[in-house]
Structures are given as C-alpha cells and as structure tokens.
Amino acid sequence: MDTRRLLTIAALIAAALTTRATDYVVEPGVFTIEQALQQARLDRLHNSQFTINNSQFTIHNSQFPIPNSQFTIPNSQSSIPNSQSSILNSQFTIRLRPGVYRLTQPVILRPEDSGTRIIGGPGVVISGGVQITGWKRQGRLWVADVPLWNGRPLEFRQLWVNGRKAVRARNVPVTTADGTDPFEQMPRILSVDKARETIYVPRSAILNSQFSILNSQFPELVLHEMWCIANLRVKDIRIEGDSAAITFHNPESHIHFMHPWPSPMVTPDGKHNSAFFLTNARELLDEPGEWFLDTEGRKLYYMPRHDEDMLTADVEAPALETLLRVEGTPDNPVTDVSLEGLTFSHATWMRPSLQGHAPLQAGMYMIEAYKIRPQISRPNGDHKLDNQGWVGRPAAAVVVNTAQNVSFTDCTFEHMASTALDYHRYTRGGTVSRCRFHDIGGTAILAGSFGPEGHEAHLPYDPADRRETCTALTITDNRIDDAANEDWGAIGIAAGFVRGICIAHNEISNVSYTGISLGWGWNQQTCAMADNTVRANYIHHYAHHMYDTAGIYTLGSQPHTFVEQNVVDSIYTPSYVHDPNHWFYLYTDEGSSYITVRNNWTPAEKFLRNANGPGCTWENNGPHVADSIRNAAGIRHP
Numbered sequence: 261m262d263t264r265r266l267l268t269i270a271a272l273i274a275a276a277l278t279t280r281a282t283d284y285v286v287e288p289g290v291f292t293i294e295q296a297l298q299q300a301r302l303d304r305l306h307n308s309q310f311t312i313n314n315s316q317f318t319i320h321n322s323q324f325p326i327p328n329s330q331f332t333i334p335n336s337q338s339s340i341p342n343s344q345s346s347i348l349n350s351q352f353t354i355r356l357r358p359g360v361y362r363l364t365q366p367v368i369l370r371p372e373d374s375g376t377r378i379i380g381g382p383g384v385v386i387s388g389g390v391q392i393t394g395w396k397r398q399g400r401l402w403v404a405d406v407p408l409w410n411g412r413p414l415e416f417r418q419l420w421v422n423g424r425k426a427v428r429a430r431n432v433p434v435t436t437a438d439g440t441d442p443f444e445q446m447p448r449i450l451s452v453d454k455a456r457e458t459i460y461v462p463r464s465a466i467l468n469s470q471f472s473i474l475n476s477q478f479p480e481l482v483l484h485e486m487w488c489i490a491n492l493r494v495k496d497i498r499i500e501g502d503s504a505a506i507t508f509h510n511p512e513s514h515i516h517f518m519h520p521w522p523s524p525m526v527t528p529d530g531k532h533n534s535a536f537f538l539t540n541a542r543e544l545l546d547e548p549g550e551w552f553l554d555t556e557g558r559k560l561y562y563m564p565r566h567d568e569d570m571l572t573a574d575v576e577a578p579a580l581e582t583l584l585r586v587e588g589t590p591d592n593p594v595t596d597v598s599l600e601g602l603t604f605s606h607a608t609w610m611r612p613s614l615q616g617h618a619p620l621q622a623g624m625y626m627i628e629a630y631k632i633r634p635q636i637s638r639p640n641g642d643h644k645l646d647n648q649g650w651v652g653r654p655a656a657a658v659v660v661n662t663a664q665n666v667s668f669t670d671c672t673f674e675h676m677a678s679t680a681l682d683y684h685r686y687t688r689g690g691t692v693s694r695c696r697f698h699d700i701g702g703t704a705i706l707a708g709s710f711g712p713e714g715h716e717a718h719l720p721y722d723p724a725d726r727r728e729t730c731t732a733l734t735i736t737d738n739r740i741d742d743a744a745n746e747d748w749g750a751i752g753i754a755a756g757f758v759r760g761i762c763i764a765h766n767e768i769s770n771v772s773y774t775g776i777s778l779g780w781g782w783n784q785q786t787c788a789m790a791d792n793t794v795r796a797n798y799i800h801h802y803a804h805h806m807y808d809t810a811g812i813y814t815l816g817s818q819p820h821t822f823v824e825q826n827v828v829d830s831i832y833t834p835s836y837v838h839d840p841n842h843w844f845y846l847y848t849d850e851g852s853s854y855i856t857v858r859n860n861w862t863p864a865e866k867f868l869r870n871a872n873g874p875g876c877t878w879e880n881n882g883p884h885v886a887d888s889i890r891n892a893a894g895i896r897h898p
C-alpha cells in the first residue's frame with residue numbers, strides 16, 4: 261500500500277472517530293420516538309458521518325444508501341456490500357424518559373437507523389393500547405363508550421384492568437372456589453359431522469337456566485384439539501333435542517373440517533371427546549372480571565372484581581398489532597441496533613375475529629389444508645403423508661426482519677394478544693438477553709421461517725438465498741412466564757427453519773403447551789436447519805392445557821444440533837387433554853435427525869422418539885444426571 265493511500269485511510273479513520281456520540285432525549289407528549297429517529301437521520305445526513313469497516317479497507321456510509329456518500333479506496337482488497345458493514349460505535353442514542361408512549365403505528369427502524377441505541381428504564385412503556393374511560397354503573401355491570409382509534413371503530417379481543425388481564429365473557433368460570441383450573445369445567449362436544457361442517461354439543465352449553473346464546477351476534481367456539489385449539493366463529497346454532505348443532509363462518513369452517521390433523525376428538529366412551537368453551541356473548545358476562553364488547557353499539561361492558569374501582573381504574577384495550585418493526589432489505593439490512601430497558605405492552609391480534617384461527621401446530625394457522633387419499637409415499641424414509649397444509653404466521657408485537665445484530669436487553673414484553681418478539685426472515689446475529697415475557701397470548705419468542713405461505717408445510721425448506729434463514733441468534737437468560745394464554749397451542753420459545761441459533765439459560769414456566777420447540781417440516785431431509793443449541797434451560801409448569809407435548813420438542817433434520825444440560829420438570833395434568841399419557845420431558849418428533857440429546861435432567865425417563873431420521877444420539881438423560889448440571893440450568897444471575 262502506498263503512503264498516499266495510507267494517509268487517506270488514516271484521515272478518514274480520524275474523521276470517523278472524532279464524530280461525537282449524539283443523544284436524543286424523548287419524553288411522552290413532548291417529542292415522539294419517531295421524531296427522535298427522524299432527527300437522528302437528519303443529523304446523520306448533515307454530518308456525513310462515515311463508518312469504517314476495520315477489516316476490509318472499505319470506507320462507506322452504511323446508514324443511508326446515497327450513491328455519492330459511499331466510496332471505496334481504489335485497489336483495496338475488496339468492496340464489500342453494505343450487508344457486511346459494521347459500525348464501530350453506537351453514535352446515536354435515543355433515551356426515553358419514563359412514561360407511556362402510545363403509538364398509532366409501529367415504530368420502524370430502517371437501514372438508515374443502523375447503529376442506534378434506544379434506551380429506556382423503569383416506567384418506560386411503549387404501548388399499542390387505548391385507555392377506556394368514562395365508566396358508568398349499569399346494574400351489576402359498568403359500561404363505557406369505546407373511543408374511535410385512528411378514526412375507526414375499535415375492536416379487540418383482550419382487556420386489562422389495572423394491569424391484570426380481564427376475561428372475555430365465556431361459559432367457563434373465571435375463578436373456582438377451590439383454586440382448581442376453571443377450564444376443568446369445560447363441556448365436551450358430542451359429535452362431529454365433517455361433511456356438513458357441523459359440531460354437535462350438549463344443548464345445555466347453549467341454552468340453560470342461566471343463559472341462552474341462541475340470539476347472540478358474534479359468539480365464538482374455542483375447541484380443544486389434541487395439540488392446538490381452534491377459534492371458530494359461530495354462524496348458526498340449531499337446537500335438536502338435547503343437542504345443539506353449530507356451524508361456523510368461513511374461511512375457518514372449511515379449513516377446519518378439511519384438514520385431518522389436529523382434529524376434534526370423539527371417542528366411543530365419550531370420555532375423551534374434545535372440550536370446548538363459548539365466548540364473546542353478552543349473555544355469558546355473569547362473573548366479576550368478565551367483559552363484553554358490543555362492537556356495533558361501541559359499548560364496553562365489564563363486571564369489576566371486588567378490588568377494582570371503575571372511576572379510577574386504568575382500563576387498557578389493545579389497538580395496534582405491531583409496536584416495533586426492524587425492517588431492512590436483504591442487500592441493505594438494518595445493522596447493530598440495540599434496544600435496552602424498554603417495556604412493550606398491549607399489542608392486539610385481530611385475525612381470529614376476522615377469519616377465525618385453525619392452527620396446524622405452534623400457533624401457525626392454516627390458510628389452506630386438506631386430506632390426501634390415498635396417502636403419498638415420501639423419499640428418505642419418511643412415513644406416508646396423508647395431508648397437505650399451508651400456514652401463515654401470527655402477528656407479533658415486535659418484528660425483526662432483514663437485519664443483523666439487533667439486540668434486546670433487559671426489555672419487558674407483557675400483555676400481548678399473540679407473539680411477543682419475532683425474528684423472522686433475513687436475520688443474522690442478534691441477542692435476546694435478560695428480557696422478561698409475561699402474559700403473552702401466543703409464542704413469547706419466535707425465530708426463523710416456518711415456511712413462506714406458498715410452501716407446503718411438510719416439505720423441507722432450503723432457500724437458495726441462505727441469507728433468508730434466521731442465523732446465529734442468541735436467546736439467553738430470559739424469563740418467560742404465562743405465555744400461550746390465548747392460543748394454547750403456541751410455545752414458550754419456537755424456532756422454525758433456523759441455523760446456528762443458541763437458546764440457553766432461559767427459564768420458562770406456565771405455558772399452555774411446549775416449552776421450547778426447535779425445527780419444522782416433519783421430514784428428515786437436510787435443509788436450512790443446522791448447528792442449533794438448546795442448553796441449560798429450565799422449563800417447568802408446562803402443558804397447562806395441551807398434550808402431545810414436551811418441555812423441549814424437535815422436528816426435522818438439524819445436523820450438529822445439541823439439546824443438552826436442560827432441566828424439565830413439573831408438567832401440568834389437565835383432565836381434558838386428548839390422551840393423558842401422551843406427554844414427555846423431551847421429544848424428538850418426525851424427521852428429527854443428527855440431534856444429540858444429552859445430560860438433560862428430568863424427574864423420569866419419559867421421552868419420545870417418533871419417526872426420527874438418522875444420527876440422533878441420546879446419552880445420559882433422566883433423574884441421575886449430576887446435580888451440578890441440574891443446578892446450573894436456568895437464568896444466570898450476575
């Protein structure tokens with residue numbers, strides 16, 4: 261390298277290093293997060309701030325793709341694309357003062373925001389919720405007008421009163437005197453007529469001395485089906501003697517009755533028939549803690565709990581599905597963003613109200629599905645296939661796409677309708693560390709594609725553009741409690757087609773189904789998945805409502821993947837599961853291949869290896885695993 265080029269590089273490095281860090285302080289009602297981001301973007305433009313990749317001798321401005329601002333030293337080793345750029349310093353810091361930041365659309369971080377830190381702290385809440393005020397007493401109930409939101413009537417499926425989740429009116433008690441699970445009182449279906457897309461239930465579930473929902477406008481039936489629940493919007497109810505024949509709206513009716521798995525249970529003795537409950541009818545609002553939204557009248561009805569004063573209560577309805585999006589492009593990703601000490605709260609998810617919800621597994625809802633007769637043979641030793649399905653992905657409160665090294669540290673995710681945090685496509689690196697997830701309707705942390713909507717769910721997914729695969733994400737020391745409380749088939753941490761991800765030292769409890777689910781695809785062909793690690797997690801009080809489950813569950817071929825040193829304990833034992841024995845501590849399901857399962861502590865050796873492919877190794881799992889391993893699992897305290 262000649263002297264002139266060296267001097268040029270030195271000058272540019274000096275210019276970059278002398279760029280001062282800039283702080284933007286944001287306060288609710290004074291300066292919005294978007295305004296701070298806009299100011300930071302403008303300052304970047306005006307400062308012509310350069311970042312220097314320290315290994316490639318390429319100097320460029322990765323933060324905004326303006327042609328003249330990017331230049332390369334001639335004859336340097338190589339010119340690297342923006343996607344590989346790194347930022348030496350996080351020079352733009354947005355500090356949020358305590359308060360509730362109510363959004364009308366998601367905060368969006370784009371490539372020009374690369375290198376930004378957003379720092380919160382106690383009392384900093386980014387909210388997708390709307391306060392419902394002006395409550396008036398009306399007999400045993402209280403009623404309030406529902407405000408417009410963004411100029412439109414607001415609908416919602418969740419409600420929180422003084423930070424506690426209220427119950428959408430239903431025919432299952434809110435609480436029980438003896439503290440047992442109220443859902444133990446769910447009625448059971450009588451029979452299913454798939455051809456007529458009809459479910460028969462006891463007449464008493466519809467019409468009894470306490471209530472009738474025959475004339476309710478928008479009731480929903482929540483149906484327990486092995487490892488999923490379906491949310492089916494009731495179209496018609498016909499009383500036939502001691503039964504009621506219920507039909508449902510499309511699209512979910514057709515999808516639900518066409519697909520074979522999961523399926524409602526009807527057994528000869530009737531004892532294991534699928535449980536269900538009905539919800540979203542004013543007639544079912546009969547217990548403190550229950551609410552009902554009259555959508556057309558735009559009135560919200562609530563029966564307060566004994567310790568709630570509706571004149572002072574903070575009543576929050578969720579209005580916004582996604583609060584934060586990180587969104588670059590494959591060739592110009594968002595890089596090096598750090599979110600610290602933020603609380604994300606009150607995200608909604610309205611699809612089940614508009615289209616129902618019939619999931620295949622792990623909360624991934626079917627867009628189309630049907631049975632195959634006769635079954636088709638598959639290569640590579642996979643068993644025959646009897647169904648086809650295409651799945652969509654629930655909305656998430658925080659979404660990371662086309663981004664590198666986006667990290668969440670010491671953040672809180674709470675009071676969510678669906679997924680809390682989703683690292684979806686074209687993500688590389690990043691950490692989720694020391695975050696708290698509480699009261700999450702769906703999956704707390706979702707990672708990687710579960711196949712795009714055009715991809716049949718049982719096929720291996722191996723995109724030619726490997727950047728698409730969620731890679732090298734680290735999820736450590738997070739506390740997940742009370743997740744999947746709306747969609748009982750959702751997961752604590754669910755990873756689909758992922759590569760090189762590490763899920764370690766998390767504590768997961770009170771989930772409706774599985775603690776950690778790793779992999780997707782139900783087949784043993786090697787595809788995008790490999791090199792994953794699930795280590796030293798502590799999973800307890802899982803499977804609150806659904807079986808065919810495990811603390812840790814895998815699917816598909818994942819060479820060089822390890823499930824090790826975890827502790828799984830204390831499964832729930834609901835009586836209404838489809839098969840009371842079909843639960844496990846550890847479970848490698850269809851196509852699981854090249855996975856090593858070792859040194860996991862469990863109270864008994866209740867494991868399942870179902871239709872696994874080659875290369876799975878099980879070593880030293882069970883109650884005899886050393887105390888040192890058992891004691892080291894879970895969150896590491898500094």
Ligand SMILES: [Ca+2]
Binds near residue numbers: 430432544545546547
């Ligand atoms: Ca009720």
